[in-house]
Amino acid sequence: MTDTQNIQEKHVTGATIWLTGLPSAGKTTIAYELAGRLREEGHRVEVLDGDEIREFLSAGLGFTREDRHTNVQRIGFVAELLASNGVKVLVPVIAPYEDSREAVRKRHASEGTPYVEVHVATPVDVCSVRDVKGLYAKQAAGEISGLTGVDDPYDEPRNPDLRIESHTQTVQESAATLHALLTERGLA
Numbered sequence: 458m459t460d461t462q463n464i465q466e467k468h469v470t471g472a473t474i475w476l477t478g479l480p481s482a483g484k485t486t487i488a489y490e491l492a493g494r495l496r497e498e499g500h501r502v503e504v505l506d507g508d509e510i511r512e513f514l515s516a517g518l519g520f521t522r523e524d525r526h527t528n529v530q531r532i533g534f535v536a537e538l539l540a541s542n543g544v545k546v547l548v549p550v551i552a553p554y555e556d557s558r559e560a561v562r563k564r565h566a567s568e569g570t571p572y573v574e575v576h577v578a579t580p581v582d583v584c585s586v587r588d589v590k591g592l593y594a595k596q597a598a599g600e601i602s603g604l605t606g607v608d609d610p611y612d613e614p615r616n617p618d619l620r621i622e623s624h625t626q627t628v629q630e631s632a633a634t635l636h637a638l639l640t641e642r643g644l645a
């Protein structure tokens with residue numbers, strides 16, 4: 458393959474990279490770090506941020522099992538559309554249920570669109586200290602309930618493409634490990 462072909466290939470091969478994990482695990486931070494790096498290399502990148510999606514595409518949905526499933530399927534649908542058109546789609550969304558994640562994986566497989574599942578496996582005690590949005594404190598104070606990983610389920614991914622231990626490394630190291638996996642798969 459010539460250098461020109463290689464560059465063209467890089468720019469047209471889309472993929473969905475789904476970062477699943479507990480609130481405050483580091484999904485969003487790692488996604489934006491990687492997005493910056495991929496953009497610098499000339500890739501087309503979109504970050505489908507859970508909070509933004511819930512304001513528009515999933516407005517009105519809550520945090521019941523059914524609503525979370527619907528939310529994840531909608532995001533999976535949009536991600537696949539973008540990825541099949543050459544975009545690297547980074548999805549920092551909790552996606553707590555294995556069956557929801559598997560449905561998204563299957564949608565990508567049936568369309569032949571690359572899909573990478575990353576478990577940002579930060580332990581709940583670390584997440585609850587980070588507590589970026591104050592949700593763990595609110596749950597502890599009895600102001601909210603149904604918080605993923607505390608009093609709501611999180612199905613640990615059994616066979617993710619990558620597991621990131623964000624509590625043992627820097628954001629840059631986490632993003633670099635993920636970037637290395639994408640390179641290995643011909644996606645970066």
Ligand SMILES: Nc1ncnc2c1ncn2[C@@H]1O[C@H](COP(=O)(O)OS(=O)(=O)O)[C@@H](OP(=O)(O)O)[C@H]1O
Pocket residue numbers: 479480481485507508511520524525526528529549550551552553590592602603604605609
């Ligand atoms: N009860 C409860 N449980 C989990 N998360 C909660 C909850 N209430 C609000 N939030 C905030 O909403 C963000 C989760 O939205 P997601 O769309 O990623 O979740 S899901 O996949 O539909 O379960 C999530 O964002 P992140 O912290 O970035 O993960 C939370 O900040």
Ligand SMILES: Nc1ncnc2c1ncn2[C@@H]1O[C@H](COP(=O)(O)OP(=O)(O)O)[C@@H](O)[C@H]1O
Pocket residue numbers: 478479480481482483484485486487549587589622623624625626627628629631
């Ligand atoms: N290695 C790391 N990877 C990701 N985030 C980290 C790391 N180390 C510390 N953090 C911090 O943890 C917090 C994670 O927040 P965020 O990315 O919003 O989590 P999530 O999107 O999973 O809810 C941020 O304040 C970030 O700076």
